[in-house]
Amino acid sequence: xxxxxxxxxxxxxxxxxxxxxxxxxxxxxxxxxxxxxxxxxxxxxxxxxxxxxxxxxxxxxxxxxxxxxxxxxxxxxxxxxxxxxxxxxxxxxxxxxxxxxxxxxxxxxxxxxxxxxxxxxxxxxxxxxxxxxxxxxxxxxxxxxxxxxxxxxxxxxxxxxxxxxxxxxxxxxxxxxxxxxxxxxxxxxxxxxxxxxxxxxxxxxxxxxxxxxxxxxxxxxxxxxxxxxxxxxxxxxx
Amino acid sequence: xxxxxxxxxxxxxxxxxxxxxxxxxxxxxxxxxxxxxxxxxxxxxxxxxxxxxxxxxxxxxxxxxxxxxxxxxxxxxxxxxxxxxxxxxxxxxxxxxxxxxxxxxxxxxxxxxxxxxxxxxxxxxxxxxxxxxxxxxxxxxxxxxxxxxxxxxxxxxxxxxxxxxxxxxxxxxxxxxxxxxxxxxxxxxxxxxxxxxxxxxxxxxxxxxxxxxxxxxxxxxxxxxxxxxxxxxxxxxxxxxxxxxxxxxxxxxxxxxxxxxxxxxxxxxxxxxxxxxxxxxxxxx
Numbered sequence: 001x002x003x004x005x006x007x008x009x010x011x012x013x014x015x016x017x018x019x020x021x022x023x024x025x026x027x028x029x030x031x032x033x034x035x036x037x038x039x040x041x042x043x044x045x046x047x048x049x050x051x052x053x054x055x056x057x058x059x060x061x062x063x064x065x066x067x068x069x070x071x072x073x074x075x076x077x078x079x080x081x082x083x084x085x086x087x088x089x090x091x092x093x094x095x096x097x098x099x100x101x102x103x104x105x106x107x108x109x110x111x112x113x114x115x116x117x118x119x120x121x122x123x124x125x126x127x128x129x130x131x132x133x134x135x136x137x138x139x140x141x142x143x144x145x146x147x148x149x150x151x152x153x154x155x156x157x158x159x160x161x162x163x164x165x166x167x168x169x170x171x172x173x174x175x176x177x178x179x180x181x182x183x184x185x186x187x188x189x190x191x192x193x194x195x196x197x198x199x200x201x202x203x204x205x206x207x208x209x210x211x212x213x214x215x216x217x218x219x220x221x222x223x224x225x226x227x228x229x230x231x232x233x234x235x236x237x238x
Numbered sequence: 239x240x241x242x243x244x245x246x247x248x249x250x251x252x253x254x255x256x257x258x259x260x261x262x263x264x265x266x267x268x269x270x271x272x273x274x275x276x277x278x279x280x281x282x283x284x285x286x287x288x289x290x291x292x293x294x295x296x297x298x299x300x301x302x303x304x305x306x307x308x309x310x311x312x313x314x315x316x317x318x319x320x321x322x323x324x325x326x327x328x329x330x331x332x333x334x335x336x337x338x339x340x341x342x343x344x345x346x347x348x349x350x351x352x353x354x355x356x357x358x359x360x361x362x363x364x365x366x367x368x369x370x371x372x373x374x375x376x377x378x379x380x381x382x383x384x385x386x387x388x389x390x391x392x393x394x395x396x397x398x399x400x401x402x403x404x405x406x407x408x409x410x411x412x413x414x415x416x417x418x419x420x421x422x423x424x425x426x427x428x429x430x431x432x433x434x435x436x437x438x439x440x441x442x443x444x445x446x447x448x449x450x451x452x453x454x455x456x457x458x459x460x461x462x463x464x465x466x467x468x469x470x471x472x473x474x475x476x477x478x479x480x481x482x483x484x485x486x487x488x489x490x491x492x493x494x495x496x497x498x499x500x501x502x503x504x505x506x507x508x509x510x511x512x513x514x515x516x517x518x519x520x521x522x523x
Contacts, residue, residue, distance in 0.1 A: 058443040159330040
């Protein structure tokens with residue numbers, strides 16, 4: 001953890017247009033919750049659909065993508081990462097710092113609004129709101145690590161991340177049950193299921209698989225990203 | 239002689255091709271750029287991979303027609319079915335059309351030529367529209383050719399096919415205008431990709447939730463309007479009004495056709511206006 005690197009990264013993410021996008025998605029979630037409330041549809045079934053399909057299924061991967069790649073990909077694009085890498089800071093430490101920044105932003109912009117939206121609809125009934133908030137928090141950490149790694153490995157990180165989140169977790173997961181085991185989104189649902197005892201929530205992956213998987217994926221992604229940055233060479237723009 | 243020295247520099251006195259030619263050249267250059275032609279191999283991977291994914295259902299459909307003697311995917315429903323792939327293509331390629339020029343600040347160089355801001359924007363929109371149209375229309379044409387060759391017993395759905403091509407063009411224009419308008423707000427490619435897909439996913443994920451909610455309150459006709467929030471279903475509703483095709487929404491009917499068409503026209507106009515305003519500002523910098 002290096003506070004100067006962290007400060008620069010926070011400023012880069014929050015000071016530019018990226019923050020608009022980081023705000024837009026949680027605002028849409030809370031806005032939808034308010035709309036549902038206004039139409040008197042605030043029951044557990046709608047709350048579950050909003051949490052499952054919108055908060056965990058759409059908003060979280062997108063925010064993970066924006067924050068996870070956003071902490072490092074623009075610097076690599078610009079070539080300004082060289083200034084950072086030429087300082088006497090160990091490169092794994094740079095990666096760990098950037099990972100912490102991304103994870104903290106995800107906690108703020110994904111987990112907190114998820115809790116707020118859930119609370120608006122059903123209060124703390126059956127632990128839906130805290131369950132999904134914790135799921136979003138843990139899955140957000142994993143997404144931050146995975147997309148940070150992706151941002152270092154390839155210049156097309158955002159597109160590949162979208163394909164993973166949309167095609168693998170969305171489409172393939174719907175048709176091939178086995179694919180759900182390898183989906184951060186489903187692990188988040190398992191954690192939500194553990195806390196909530198709502199009858200509408202049914203996780204496909206057992207908690208004994210989800211928690212180790214989340215930890216392993218996060219640790220491996222951060223360590224590997226550090227190793228990649230150590231041997232990083234800046235290639236020309238396309 | 240007014241010159242003190244004549245060191246042999248010559249003026250260009252050949253034919254001048256004019257602004258129209260410049261705009262056409264910019265269009266073709268941008269269109270090639272969308273598919274990564276004339277760029278590195280790495281930038282060809284994504285557009286062509288997505289193009290192949292779009293072709294897969296067409297191939298499956300032809301195989302189905304040849305072996306099982308029945309139609310696979312209806313022409314009118316192809317774009318709605320493949321909307322995720324089309325949206326990923328739009329999101330990943332729209333920024334490559336606009337972002338490099340903004341990032342490297344070469345807009346003044348373009349505008350020092352006979353080309354105007356309006357022509358520049360038109361060229362970019364035309365290029366992106368053509369690219370999205372190709373992605374949707376090539377599989378459609380392939381499917382139609384396949385149906386011609388297989389020669390099913392049923393009559394050829396020529397009208398449906400023609401209608402789907404026309405609507406594919408309208409859909410491409412709507413998507414490109416919006417995609418470019420969103421992507422042009424940032425000079426960064428990655429952020430542009432994320433913004434375009436975020437806006438699409440918002441409409442995609444919110445629609446079923448809104449529909450289910452309105453329906454649960456017993457408001458069937460109000461619920462139908464929710465479909466129009468998503469560009470693909472909006473264009474599909476216009477298609478079912480103009481060409482009499484069945485609706486391809488997940489469930490339920492669309493509200494009135496003329497209203498959808500009006501919304502469609504207003505949306506396209508708004509996106510183009512936003513793009514023009516954005517470039518007027520960008521050019522002034």
